[in-house]
Amino acid sequence: MDSNKKYWKGLEELNQTPAFTESSKGEFAEPIPVEDVLNEAGLSTRAPRRDFLKALGFGLGAVTLAACNRTPVHKAVPYVIKPEEITPGIPNYYASSFNGQSVLVRTREGRPISIEANPNAVGLNQGTDAPTVASVLDLYDMSKLQNPQIGGKDVEWSKLDATVIAALDKAAAAGKQIVLVSNTVNSPSTLAAVARFAAKYPTVSHVQVDAVSYSGLVEANKNTFGKAVVPSYNFANAQVVVSVAADFLGTWLSGEEHTQDYIKNRDYKSLKNGKMSRHIQFESGLSMTGSNADVRIAIKPSEEGAVLISLYNEITGQSLSGGTTNAKAQTAIKLVAKELVNAKGSAVVVAGANDVNIQSLVNAINTQLGAYGSIIDLDNYSKQYQGSDSAFQAFLTAAKAGQVGVAFFLNSNPVYDYFKAEDVKAALAKVDFSLSFSDRADETATETKAIAPVPTYLESWGDESSKEGLFTIVQPTINPIFNTRQVEQSLLVWAGDNASIYDFVKQNWETNILAGTGKSWKDVLQQGFVYKGTATGSSYAANVDIATVASAIVNDAKRIAGDVELKLYESTVMRDGRYANNAYLQELPDPVSKVTWDNYAALNPKFAEQLGVGENGKVTVEANGQSIVLPVVFQPGQAMGTVSVALGYGRTKVGKAGNNVGQNAFPLASLVNGTVQLSAKATVSKASGTYELAQTQTHHTIEGRNIIRETTFAKYQKDPNSESGRFSDTHKTYDLWNKYEQPGHKWVMAIDLNACTGCGSCIVACNVENNIPVVGRDEVRRRREMHWLRIDRYYTIEENGNKITKEKEIAGVQDFENVTVVHQPMLCQHCEHAPCETVCPVLATVHSSEGLNHMAYNRCFGTRYCANNCPYKVRRFNWFNYWNDSRFDNYLNNEFTQLVLNPDVTTRSRGVMEKCSMCIQRIQAGKLQAKIENRPLKDGDVKMACQAACSANAIIFGDANDPNSEVSKALRNERVYYVLEEINVQPNIGYMTKVRNTIEA
């Protein structure tokens, strides 16, 4: 059955550019030069017989010599004293926390190898975001410092301590300030250590500043509620969500927790109950959140305030001046306002701007909608972003005036991520003694006099409190690998306190946190967290002087408004640049543009055409007197006259993998009204040269096949089968193969397209679990990325309510602002009639009695026929020994980093095909556990790595032979369809139609 929509993987496919048509011919980017060898010149050489014999002789001799080495002697070195809890071969799990989320760390023989969500935690408990999963690699990062340093030279800790204490005493004697600059610190232990330190040196002050700041939101809440906090949002209670430029599923506050809650109103379970929330997004660049919206309106950054004013007017019936004049937005706002008012109490508006006035207006709107209490919680507020831009300003001023004696930097890298790096450098030059607690000699640390490197969270004792009342423990899973020392310990030592960090943290918990909870320290170590907050917050009413706020918004918009407007945003993958040396993250494609290893200027294709920029072109983006040159991405959905640039790239001193990847866009930001602003008036001009970005999704063509099924919520309510394409063409199918019984297990998967947001944490989790190598930018350009699981992003382009369904219509498109997006995770479908299996000449890929498509690497000899024959394009070929080849010196080419590898999974060698194994090691381990415990396998005993990382619960895995398993239930859903069902390969992965809750005007 044909779908009502036409899907495009990208503009290349839509436009059928010559390069695309050429490259879509073969499975592999570079054809094998068979023709060159077999042509006449190749065969009619002068002395083929002699050459042949020479080659043969040399070959024989070489092989004989190579085979002459003796079988290596393997040593087996047992522990001298085996730790009681370790059994070699059995993983141990420790509760810890990362970025405020309670997680479980899996260790093998004492080394951490993966991170998963703590399923019993409060808040985010069914998945992790990509940086969390990838963070295990940071432990094994060779670019970190191995010793403390003074002036770039390794020193002993005692020497460093003496130097620091002398500097502190000097500053204290002179009455100069001692400043600790950090990003948000919510750890009770760290704060206690700072307090202990401040008790010794009374001139200590603690300045918190975040690279991407939420000062505006905090200020607005202070002004309107008298609470200077970032609230926590509970999207599970929101039936209507309006977001104005807030990427709340991705980078805005705690995107992953929002995803978990938001999807609860949109996934298959919710649809089964006939419920689905509605989400309307106003934004300029196509963000991941925007790509998931039911309705998305492209607006310029300067219009954000105007849209909110119009919305306020519509909701309250007032008539503030300064509403939006954008026609599309006006129509949408009318409908949206009605929706919001109807859903009072379960409707919420969020805005991404770091601007006091805009956030105050949003507070007023949310008060009208009754969102405080049920959705926006000011009581159990978030403590993740407490940074204050103005406090940092004050520090810079004081430092430049020579009032600062000592400055410490903790998780703070202002030389890189403050928009005026020269100011920071100038300020640092005036500070008598500066020290960074960075784990590497980064941009700021190299400007300071000393570095006291800290270990990663996997080596530390500590805690976090990402939310009021929620306390999570950080416990070490390995001894510190390098000669590092925790910041708390350093501060204590300098304050003259010699308590061990363990005693300090434990004592702090026992006296300040555990009192009255009835829990002991050991309970916390086992459970990972304590929650003392309430389930929901109480209601609040914003006290806003609307007229003043509105006029301020209108005034401020003038600053940004222009022919071209710039929007800086945090990339879902790279965030603020902190994790730039993590190769897993660098190679994770952006959820929307699918670009890896670079940032770029996203332009609307029509706008790019106006600028005269072609494919692989470059532009100069200028704003606030600063300019950078970036490659261009034609981004459908991007508002005309806007350019979006991701932050977090262009690090210069982060390490092998992350140095000089992309351009640093922070200098384009500006400080307005005391908060750092990420939008600005800009100019974009064509720059010379071309640059090919490493994009993953341009790699194959879908040949116009109908692999996405999409319906609207209204249609779904009438008929749940709508558009699933299952009942329209029933015809007799014929099998070429015998039917085999699968009496034991039959492993299948269900993927809910309505739940998948495209975030990509499953991809990273898969990389970590299955030892999938990172191949680097050049190889991605050659279509050689190794990801077993990818998320395909498809566009449909609409204009004036019409869908663009024919290639030739493309010429008539005015702008590409109206696009809708579907994200489709694509992995080996484990077909029952797998086309790859029949073409393998050596039976290296065969079917199992449990419905899996096995891949025996040691049998494969690399004909690549299987990849050619796979209709889903999910097979990956190892062109190199990526973990042992100096050309891929990103991260894994040393014995230390190789400790991150999962010991239960083979590392594949060059010349071997690989693909999703359905985490067979986990299946086998789960079965074995059941057998050892003498019981049948239960549903949920085995979880895929991707499934465990998915906070949207979009991936459901289980046994189809168990009729009560979650996956069996999910696959009985009316929305289920199988991709390329028509070619009768009988895939074992079912997809559920994408349902869009569009507004039927």
Place this chain on the structure above:
Amino acid sequence: MRNISSVLGRLAKSISVSLVLLFAVTLTSHAQDVKEGAALFKANCTACHKIDKKLTGPALAGMSERHSEEWLITWIRNSKAMVDAGDPTAVALFDEYNKLLMPAFTQFSDDQIKNIIAYVKDEEAKLAQAAAAPAGGAAGGGASSDANTFMLVGMAALLLLAIGVIVVLNRVTRTLEKVIANNQAAIEAAQARNEEHEGGDKVKFAQKFLKNKKLVGFTALLLVALLAVLGWQGMWNIGVHQGYKPVQPIKFSHQIHAGVNQIECQYCHGGAFKSKNASIPSANVCMNCHNTITAADHYNGETSPEILKLYRAVDFDPDTRTYGDNPRPIEWVRIHNLPDFAYFNHSQHVVVAGVECQTCHGPIETMEEVYQYSPLTMKWCVDCHKETEVNADNKYYDQLIEAHEKLKKGEKMTAAMIGGLECGKCHY
């Protein structure tokens, strides 16, 4: 030579000791029952005490001089009570030995304790005499029961025998040479006749053979076939290390531990029951026993040199009985090496399938040195999977067995039938 002299010295020493022993036993046995004392001592005291050396407790030699008999009896029966009561000697002793309490032996009668004391005195006397005994003595004599001594005697006898044989053979050679010298002419004539006759035959045969092309061809074919077969077999055995018996850093004998002493495999290789790795025991597991077991009775009162290697590994000082902080892990040589692309899980086989360790590892309890018993080839795995019946008692298999019963009534269900031969079960 130095070796031999030291061997002789030791031989003489041990023989004289045993002679003295024999004598001493007859001397003292009348007063107390030394034999019973010996039995009791070995059963109850050896874990912590030696006669001439400090162990967990003090060396016992001279205890009768140090303490009165009554004191010793009370002490042995219940030392804690004595310490608690504040007996100064008892408290001093208690403090000296790290405040480790000697277990109470309330079950002993006075006589039994006296027997033990007598045994200790007796041993003490023997030691003293052994020390005082003059070196050297008569060779030979079967009084020694010491295995080492016996071997030395045997070797000496062998040496003598060998010398004898050499002398005799020399004689014979000389006689024969004389005979040859006497009949030189006759021998040469006979040889010449022989050569002429035989040489002619051989040449003729070779010529005939070479003329027959078919026969040559056939022989060549046979040779090629033979080489091919040998090559084929050789190739199949590349990488198969059946019988691999590397030299280990410590001469650990499974025959003594698993065979003679009947220690459960699980005690040391607990991993085999829980994990994919059977795991070599960590040195602290060895120390559970070797803390006190020094095999000194086989090494002339000294700690076995192999056990000393263990002490070195854990940095244990047997004299002060303390651990240092410089352990050196033991680097065993791995015998069973599966390639990295093959996944094998011990617990699956040992716990779930109930396979005996010996099925794959051979008669491990008789192996002085462990060698690779099985070929560890894939064929070997597969053959077993084809035949091994699945353990039907395990509830995990209930569903499978039910399905199987429906399909093939009465036939046994092997590992192969439930997917035990599929690639992905071992290769991922």
